Amino acid sequence: MGNETPGERRERLRQKELSNPSSSGHGSNLADLVGGLGWKGTGIFIFQIVAGFIIYSLFFR
Known part of the structure; x- marks a missing residue:
C-alpha cells in the first residue's frame, strides 16, 4: 500500500466500495440501475x- 500509484489506490477503494455498497450511505441510484441494464435496457x-x-397526459x- 505504501508505494501504490493514485490510480491503483482509487481502483482499490472502488473495488472495496463495490464489495460493500451499503458503506457508501446511499443505497441504489439511477447510475447503478442504468449501468446494470446495458444500452438496450436503458x-x-x-x-x-x-x-x-x-x-398520463x-x-x-
Missing part, C-alpha cells in the same frame, strides 16, 4: 418513461 427504460408520460387532461 433504451427500453427511457421509452417506458416517455410512453407513461404520454398516456392523454387521460388526465
Whole structure:
C-alpha cells in the first residue's frame, strides 16, 4: 500500500466500495440501475418513461 500509484489506490477503494455498497450511505441510484441494464435496457427504460408520460397526459387532461 505504501508505494501504490493514485490510480491503483482509487481502483482499490472502488473495488472495496463495490464489495460493500451499503458503506457508501446511499443505497441504489439511477447510475447503478442504468449501468446494470446495458444500452438496450436503458433504451427500453427511457421509452417506458416517455410512453407513461404520454398516456398520463392523454387521460388526465
